[in-house]
Amino acid sequence: AFKYYGEWFGAYPYDNVTVIDPAWQSSSGGMEYPTLFTSGTRWLAPTTTNGPEQVTVHEAGHQFFYGVIGNNEVEHAWLDEGLNTFATARTVDQYFPHYWERRFFGSFVPWTFTDISWSRALDGSRLARCRTTARMDIQATPTFQYWPGSMFSTAYYKTTLWLHTLERFLGWDTLQQGMSDYYTRWIFAHPEPQDFFDSINTAAGENLAWFFDQVHGDSAVFDYGIAQVTNQDAAGKGFFRDVFTNNESPVMFETMVVVRRYGDGTFPVDVVVEFADGRRELRPWDGRAQWTTFKFEHSARAISAIVDPERVLMLDINYTNNSWTSSPRATTAATKWTLAWIVWLQDLLLTSAFIV
Ligand SMILES: [Zn+2]
Structure with missing residues (x-):
């Protein structure tokens, strides 16, 4: 010390x-x-x-x-x-x-x-x-x-x-x-x-x-999160589709990433979006508005988005809403909870066996 x-x-x-x-x-x-x-x-x-x-x-x-x-x-x-x-x-x-x-x-x-x-x-x-x-x-x-x-x-x-x-x-x-x-x-x-x-x-x-x-002067709570991510096929959209596009045209996606400020505290944060082809885009945000949208046009879909990836804002009270992935990780979560409950059930049965 x-x-x-x-x-x-x-x-x-x-x-x-x-x-x-x-x-x-x-x-x-x-x-x-x-x-x-x-x-x-x-x-x-x-x-x-x-x-x-x-x-x-x-x-x-x-x-x-x-x-x-x-x-x-x-x-x-x-x-x-x-x-x-x-x-x-x-x-x-x-x-x-x-x-x-x-x-x-x-x-x-x-x-x-x-x-x-x-x-x-x-x-x-x-x-x-x-x-x-x-x-x-x-x-x-x-x-x-x-x-x-x-x-x-x-x-x-x-x-x-x-x-x-x-x-x-x-x-x-x-x-x-x-x-x-x-x-x-x-x-x-x-x-x-x-x-x-x-x-x-x-x-x-x-x-x-x-x-x-x-x-110090306020009890502001900090919490940023990814609210929504959408990937739309931009090439196949709009009035001119039949005229200008055909099957050989490059695939284009319009990706919209909505980032929200859930708390009343404001802090500048980075937003990082990753695409299926490995491309990575970083956009800084001053974090002041209630929410903001980042728009990308790219030949691959966005597969993940994260706000404050380096976790600079240690005061963010809920970091689990900071990221989004296109493929759910439900299996991992379900396995974890199931195993936890099985251990509890086993304990309960052993305890009741001891009493009976
Ligand atoms: Zn002390």
């Missing part, structure tokens, strides 16, 4: 730090204090998962965002918790091998799913959790006035998602420069949210108020 935070944002200004592993069942977990923090190990912590590394990195990271940068945690918790959760996920992703883990028998016995990797983008920012609380609070509301159930997702994870969006939109070098400028400028001082935005704007060389106003 000290290595990466130090390289990315600025040096840790003290000579020492004390790490305490609280006693088993002491009801203490990870918590930050200046030059000291508690972590939290447990019995049976497999090296293939990120506990206790993740909480250790997080509390160590608070030495920077909270310890050295003294923002008002009561009113703007996102400035320390959000920036730190973003940097925690980024650090864990650099360093530790990690897989999905579940714990059984009162969290005592861990099981590692070695075929499911922990994902910085999705698990590190708890996208699933942010999805359900997306409209509950405006981030700019004083943190102590948040709906209690949305505090973590609004202060910690929503910030992680919008910083990750900026990382992909501006590039890491630019975002890192902005965050480093903020750290250097406000060391041992008390910045406000606008001070952070100013540092990012300076690094980006543009005013990103349109973005900050939506993610």
